[in-house]
Amino acid sequence: MRLPIFFAKRYLFSKKSVNAINVISLISVIGVLISSAALVIVLSFYNGMENLILSLYSTFAPELRIAPTEGKVFSTNTAIFQELRKDNLIQSYTEVLEDKVLVEYENHQFIAQVKGVEPQSLLAVNHENMLYAGDFNILEHNNPYAIIGAQVQANLRVSLEGINNHIQLFSPRKGGSVNSVNPMEEINIRNIAPRGILQYQQGFDNLIITPIDFARDLLNEHSKISAIEIYTKDPAKVEQLKNTIQKKLGKDFSVKNREQQNPLLYKTIRSEKWIVFFILTVIGIIAIFNIIGSLTMLVIDKKEDMRVLESLGANKTLIQRIFFYEGVMIAFIGGVVGNILGLLFCLFQERFGFIRTADGANTIMDVYPVDIRAMDFVLVFITIMVFATLVSYLAAKLSVREIKPEN
Incomplete structure (x- = not known):
């Protein structure tokens, strides 16, 4: 064992005169x-919240979404898309047509998507967590x-009960004349039951999900679509x-995973975690x-020992290392034990869940x-050790400098 470490260990665990x-x-x-x-616990809790939030978003967002890089709609009447629909890796493939209505x-009126x-795509994948009712x-x-979003239901107060319980959807007819005597003739109006x-779920609460044929008729778009949404058999x-x-597909189309579909959500969650860290x-x-x-108090307490070491040939560097290693040992013990306690x-929280939300406050x-x-x-331990090493070096150097040889 090196001499400075030997002295540092003895000084750390031995009883001091004061x-x-x-x-x-x-x-x-x-x-x-x-x-x-505290760092370990907070990071673990943020990881849990991140997983929860992203899992809720993942329930609504497809694993992959194909959309044109320019324009709002495109045609899928090509061999590439026909082959893609038959891909063995795909569990659910659906063409999507969407617009504001x-x-x-x-x-009661509301602007929805x-x-x-x-x-059949809604039944091919387990979407049950998406539904509040119905x-x-x-x-x-x-x-x-139709399946309506939470905000649509809240604003229109739509009920699922009733025989003739329909909502009306209005969409401007493409190619219509703005100079028509009766403007209502240039608007497609369709009824559908919820x-x-x-x-x-933020970002999806204004949706009205309908069969694509109904959407084509409403939006007067019979040959093109807005996007393709895909779920895979193996998420890996x-x-x-x-x-x-x-x-x-090349540059004419963009293929986005869930993170790319909503980069702001992912960036916000991750940035919050590191800000708290x-x-x-x-x-x-x-x-x-x-x-x-x-270390300063220890140097004062062991001043006589240091003079003895100097008389035996020890230089300032060796004495400085003694107190430097002691500071590192203090940080090492605290870091290891802290990580263990945090774990x-x-x-215990994962097993017993003793930290709970208020009863009835969160569904x-x-x-x-x-x-x-x-x-x-690993990150917490390295962070603690890096700063502790710097502080220990500074403290040892300044404290030992005050030791002056006796005249």
Whole structure:
């Protein structure tokens, strides 16, 4: 064992002549410990919330979405799209036609986004978590039905009950004349009965999902579509399929995964996590500065020992390393124990869920979710050790400088 480490270990664990030094050293360890544990716990909780939010968004967003890079609609009457529909990696493939429409129900009006899809696509993938009420059967005995978003339902107060319970959709007729004597003749008006209500999800709460044939008739668009939405059989192969499709379609189309469909959501969630990490790291650095006080008091307490070492031939560098290694040991102990305590806390929360949301205040989750990731522990430990090493070096250098040889 190297001599500086030997002395540092003895000084850290031996009883000091002044009991306050033991207390200060313990406070330094506890400060690093609490900082490490807090960082680990907060990162794990943010991971859990990130997974929860993204899982809710993922329920509504397709795994892949194909759209034109220019314009709003395109034709799929080509061999590429016909082959794509038959791809063995695809579980659900649907053409989509969507646009803004005016919705009216019992003298209440609302601007919504009608989205026409192939009816069987809603049944090919488990979408049950999307529904607040009703079902996904939007085509029954050749009769079209609609699934409406939460905001549409809230604003129009639409009920799913009743025999003649229909909503009216209004869309300007393409190619119509603006000089028509009766402007209503240039507007397509269609009635449809609501069959289900979507759970609230920002970005999807103004949707009205209908069979694509109904949307074609309403929007007067019989040959082109707005997008293609795809779900895969194996989520692990989404990126592989995305790259393959993009290569085949070229620059005229964009193929986006879920993150690319809503980059703001993903960036916001991740940036919030690292902002909190930065704030807690600053607080942790303040706690690490306790090491300066601990080493300064220890140097004063061991001043006579240092003079003895100097008389035996030890130079300032060796003495400085003794106190530097002690500061590093304090941070190491605090960091390791803090990580362990943080891990245990997260495991208990994951197993027993003792930190809960208020009863009845949240229908999405009853307990705060956690997601334990090994890289978070490594990041926290490295962060603590880097700052502790810098502080220990500074403290050791300044403290040892004050030791003056006796005349």
